[in-house]
Amino acid sequence: MKLTIFDCDGVLVNSEEIYLSAELEYLESIGASFEPKAYMQSFMGLSPSAWKAKLQASVEEKTGAPLQADFYDQIDQISTFRLEALLAEIPFARQTIDQIATLRCVASSTPAARLRWKLQRVGLIDLFDPHIFSTDLVQNGKPAPDLFLHVAMAMSASPHECIVVEDSVNGVIAGKAAGMHVIGFTAGNHCMADHGETLLRFGADIIIDKYEDQGAAIHSFGATISQGGAP
Known part of the structure; x- marks a missing residue:
C-alpha cells in the first residue's frame, strides 16, 4: 500500500457526534424527527450541497411546508457553538x-x-x-x-x-x-x-x-x- x-x-x-446531536435536536424542534440510525446512514458523509438538497426534501416531506429562510443558518449556529466547545x-x-x-x-x-x-x-x-x-x-x-x-x-x-x-x-x-x-x-x-x-x-x-x-x-x-x- x-x-x-x-x-x-x-x-x-x-465532530460527527456533535453534528448528529445538534441536527437531530433542531430537526425535532421544528417537527421533523428522524431516527438516528437512519439519519446517519442517509446523511452522514455527504458534501454540504448534497446534504442540503437531500435534507430539504426530507424535511419538507415530514412537515408539509417549505423550509424557513434561516433553516441552515440556525443549524450552523448551533453546530458551530458546540464544535467550539467540544471538538x-x-x-x-x-x-x-x-x-x-x-x-x-x-x-x-x-x-x-x-x-x-x-x-x-x-x-x-x-x-x-x-x-x-x-x-x-x-x-x-x-x-x-x-x-x-x-x-x-x-x-x-x-x-x-x-x-x-x-x-x-x-x-x-x-x-x-x-x-x-x-x-x-x-x-x-x-x-x-x-x-x-x-x-x-x-x-x-x-x-x-x-x-x-x-x-x-x-x-x-x-x-x-x-x-x-x-x-
Missing part, C-alpha cells in the same frame, strides 16, 4: 497516525476553511499539511468517487494502492467506487453497536473499532492485498 486516506469527521475528530481528537489518533509507514492525507466532505480549522483546533494539522483535500476540489462529493480519485492523482498513487479510512456509509461507497480498499472505522461515539455491520454491508473490507488497532490493521491489510489475498 502506498497511501492511506483519512476522512476527518468521525475519524480524526469527534476533540478521536482518542489515540495522533499517536497511531504518526507511526503509519504509508503516505497519508485527509479527504473530507467538509469545506476547506472549516476542515483546516478542525484539524488546527485539535492539533492534528501538522500530521497532514499540505495534503488536506476538501470536497471543494471536485464537482461531485461523496458518495461519488471524485474526491478520492482526485486525491490519488494528486498523491501519485493508483487507486488499488490506496486504503481509505471511513466511518460513514457514503464515504465507504465513495471509496469502493474509486476502486480503493476501505477500512470501516467505528471508534467514534456516534457509531452505534451495529454500525460496523452496516459499513460491511455497503462494501467496507474490514472494520476497526479503535485506533490502537489501526496501524497494525493497515500494515497487515496492505500485506495481504500485496500477496493477492482477500482483505
Whole structure:
C-alpha cells in the first residue's frame, strides 16, 4: 500500500457526534424527527450541497411546508457553538497516525476553511499539511468517487494502492467506487453497536473499532492485498 486516506469527521475528530446531536435536536424542534440510525446512514458523509438538497426534501416531506429562510443558518449556529466547545481528537489518533509507514492525507466532505480549522483546533494539522483535500476540489462529493480519485492523482498513487479510512456509509461507497480498499472505522461515539455491520454491508473490507488497532490493521491489510489475498 502506498497511501492511506483519512476522512476527518468521525475519524480524526469527534465532530460527527456533535453534528448528529445538534441536527437531530433542531430537526425535532421544528417537527421533523428522524431516527438516528437512519439519519446517519442517509446523511452522514455527504458534501454540504448534497446534504442540503437531500435534507430539504426530507424535511419538507415530514412537515408539509417549505423550509424557513434561516433553516441552515440556525443549524450552523448551533453546530458551530458546540464544535467550539467540544471538538476533540478521536482518542489515540495522533499517536497511531504518526507511526503509519504509508503516505497519508485527509479527504473530507467538509469545506476547506472549516476542515483546516478542525484539524488546527485539535492539533492534528501538522500530521497532514499540505495534503488536506476538501470536497471543494471536485464537482461531485461523496458518495461519488471524485474526491478520492482526485486525491490519488494528486498523491501519485493508483487507486488499488490506496486504503481509505471511513466511518460513514457514503464515504465507504465513495471509496469502493474509486476502486480503493476501505477500512470501516467505528471508534467514534456516534457509531452505534451495529454500525460496523452496516459499513460491511455497503462494501467496507474490514472494520476497526479503535485506533490502537489501526496501524497494525493497515500494515497487515496492505500485506495481504500485496500477496493477492482477500482483505
